[in-house]
């Protein structure tokens with residue numbers, strides 16, 4: 001790993017009794033990247049974040065975060081990291097402004113800066129009009145926005161966000177994504193996001209890691225993972241509905257192609273290679289099938305996810321058309 005790694009773990013493990021929550025994890029996160037951590041419930045995402053912040057001690061292995069050892073330098077490290085936990089606890093008796101000011105003081109924000117910084121965060125997270133209301137009376141999404149503001153109040157170099165969009169409405173979600181991109185692109189801050197939202201991961205993250213039962217099973221950019229693990233391309237044909245059975249028969253005669261009727265006049269074709277498309281279209285036209293649309297669908301991160309978890313998730317499409325992943329799949333740029 002190059003010198004710009006902000007997080008580096010070697011054989012990191014954490015056990016709780018018989019459960020190995022994090023198992024032999026080797027991970028490197030680079031400065032300024034938006035790094036997604038995906039995985040089923042119980043995969044070990046939150047435990048990893050807690051280890052990296054020095055809130056939990058590892059059972060084995062080592063790690064460096066911002067050049068420090070979280071297990072030894074926890075308090076010093078946490079002054080430089082911001083964390084949005086899975087279930088953030090705000091002081092509900094305090095107002096939004098007081099919550100932020102309290103955290104600013106705790107995280108050593110210079111006294112002269114506190115009021116301005118608090119005002120900025122309230123503005124950024126659209127809480128200015130409710131700044132002097134008690135947090136206890138806030139809606140779920142407002143509490144989440146306040147918790148995000150709190151995680152950012154001391155301008156951390158490294159931000160951990162555990163399900164940041166939970167409870168946010170679509171507008172707030174988009175604003176949050178834009179903010180995360182700004183932090184990464186223009187301020188070179190590093191953001192680690194645990195998410196179940198594969199769309200969010202695909203659009204936002206520079207790289208994603210997929211965890212399963214505490215282990216890292218795949219890592220790479222969303223594009224790399226899609227190409228490597230997303231399975232076969234799928235072709236969607238839109239034809240005149242009256243000709244659907246002819247279209248299915250024509251596709252069926254092509255080597256290795258399987259066709260399914262998706263909807264009226266829509267046929268999906270599995271197993272197609274890009275090079276087969278011209279011959280397929282010619283065959284359809286030769287059979288007098290009116291073809292209105294031919295679309296090649298690239299696999300999504302969702303297809304990747306289901307291919308990785310293919311054994312444990314009942315998803316016919318994923319299990320029939322995609323490879324299984326025997327061990328960590330490192331896809332390098």
Ligand SMILES: Nc1ncnc2c1ncn2[C@@H]1O[C@H](COP(=O)(O)OP(=O)(O)OP(=O)(O)O)[C@@H](O)[C@H]1O
Nearest residue numbers: 016019020021039040041042043044045046047048
């Ligand atoms: N404090 C704890 N005591 C006992 N077991 C724990 C503790 N924290 C985590 N675990 C166990 O470790 C495993 C991983 O949990 P973790 O919370 O890291 O998963 P996760 O990937 O964040 O899941 P989710 O998507 O549901 O948030 C689970 O089996 C969980 O029960």
Ligand SMILES: [Mg+2]
Nearest residue numbers: 045046047086
């Ligand atoms: Mg979790």
